[in-house]
Amino acid sequence: MKMAETLRNALIAAVIGIFMMMPGVSGATLAVIFGIYDRLIRDLSKPATYLKEDFWFIITIAAVGIAGAFVCIKGLNFLIEEYEIPLMFFFATAVSMQLPDIWKQAGDTEKLTSFNVLALAAGFALMILVLLLNTFSVGWEASSGPLAMAAAGVIYGVCLLSPGISGSTVLLALGLFSAVINALSELDLVSVAPLIAGAIIGGLLFAKVVDHFVTHNRKTTYFAIIGLTAGSAVTVVVQAFMKMDGGDYVLQSVAAIAIGVALGWITHCLTKKYSAPQASRADPRSASIE
Secondary structure (H helix, E strand, O other): OOHHHHHHHHHHHHHHHHHHOOOOOOHHHHHHHOOOHHHHHHHHHOHHHHOOOOHHHHHHHHHHHHHHHHHHHHHHHHHHHHHHHHHHHHHHHHHHOOHHHHHHHHOOOOOOOHHHHHHHHHHHHHHHHHHHHHHHOOOOOOOOOHHHHHHHHHHHHHHHOOOOOOHHHHHHHOOOHHHHHHHHHHOOHHHHHHHHHHHHHHHHHHHHHHHHHHHHOHHHHHHHHHHHHHHHHHHHHHHHHHHOOOOOOHHHHHHHHHHHHHHHHHHHHHHHHHOOOOOOOOOHHHOOOO
16 A cells, blocks of 8 residues: 555544544444445455455554544543533534535435435434434433443444434443443453454444445445434534523534534545545445455
């Protein structure tokens, strides 16, 4: 793999790693935006076929992504405690700004079908369901034992590969977010080991499902991703308004939205410059592997 591609992949992985731990932000959506999602799903779903030739790509994404996640975890508690509501508006704005890029990834020159629209609606409805689950589970905290952490890992592994779905938001809805963040921040091996094992199992199994749909129903799958992404932004905005008390945080939230627009535009420009073409589904062995 060329040095330029390695540096590009490292930059992409760092961005994904930092943002994927934040509630309301989908790391898989960022992978779609930067053009590595198809390739990553293909490699994870068929490791026996692609592990050798795509070894450094996988290692780069995994190692730098994990490092970025730990950087995020260390500062996440402070930022959420001090600026939770403005951060939520920032996340929602930044995610919304990426919708045009995801549309292009879906193949915007192809004819729109009723299945595409239905997939978009289903994705959006799923995120509203997550919002309702989060709303009605306020004040509930799940167990933080090994079994609960393993279950949290499976959930997070699946969400990690589901564009538009924030794994952290789902864990928050299930009352597991605080336990996961604390375990990772303190490197509690008793809790971290089953968490990581669950994430690997959930991710590898789900990768095969996603690879099948991207291969055989690409445009419909990406429209589901658009629905999930839009629903994710709406979910975060609704949660932010629910947390607001009168006029508190209005100015900070407006500033956060402006920063989100700026970051979204920068991300769009970076996407045009650094995104790789999605892996070819017709001949996957020849798919943009350098």
